[in-house]
Amino acid sequence: MLSLTSDIRTPWHRVPAGAKLLTLLAATALAFWLRTPGQAGVFLAAVWALYLPGGGRFLRQGLRLMKPVLPFVVIILGWHWFTGALAAGVVIVARIVALVSLANLVTMTTRLQDMLDRVDAALALLRLPARWRRRLALSVALVIRFTPVLVQKGAALGQAWRARSTRRPGWRLVLPFALVALDDAERVAEALRARSGGL
Structure with a gap:
């Protein structure tokens, strides 16, 4: 992921x-x-x-x-x-x-790590503490990575709704989409903690 x-x-x-x-x-x-x-x-x-x-x-x-x-x-x-x-x-x-x-x-x-390193180097110009820089760089890199993933999952939810109902989904997809996003966020957080112990 x-x-x-x-x-x-x-x-x-x-x-x-x-x-x-x-x-x-x-x-x-x-x-x-x-x-x-x-x-x-x-x-x-x-x-x-x-x-x-x-x-x-x-x-x-x-x-x-x-x-x-x-x-x-x-x-x-x-x-x-x-x-x-x-x-x-x-x-x-x-x-x-x-x-x-x-x-x-x-x-x-x-690679994600390469993007992380470049964003961290750019933030270093602002003379922020290294711990803050790594967190900000990780946030930027994850946004770049996960935006297309979440868009794809949103489209998949819409297709699943249309396969089961003739009504337009509208607001009804907000909750399942939020749950999908939270589940992904939790899994990524666990993976990051397992690999780095936190930033």
Whole structure:
């Protein structure tokens, strides 16, 4: 559960974690400057081109990780089509898909410990105590790791509901999703205590 790193080796596995995290940060800032569907489309295509050196299996693995994003794509596009602002909706969707894809690429090609070390080194510039830095770095790394996992589990809960009922799940999934998240958090906490005795 603590590792989402792909076992399919790519050139990006050899790139330092710090460089990949800085690239992700820069790409996020750049995405908000995109104004037209053409610009957003080029940005999205450039991100997905980064998957190609890993081969077809790596690309399919990345596409599978994007499945939980599809409902949001449909909702956003549908709403903007209804309000007559489809071009704006396309830009928003392209930004979201591109940035989630890039974040997935980082997690698929970077070990958790490497990300932890880079975040800790960045926090060292703030001259925080080492114990605080490690805790903050671990928090950031776990957020990066577990966001796609929780999105996938939320989508799975939605699919399970739709298989059993014709009604929309809505708020009814809040409690089971919270329980799933708490269960995962408890398991991760136990694993961390077993490995490090706490930070």
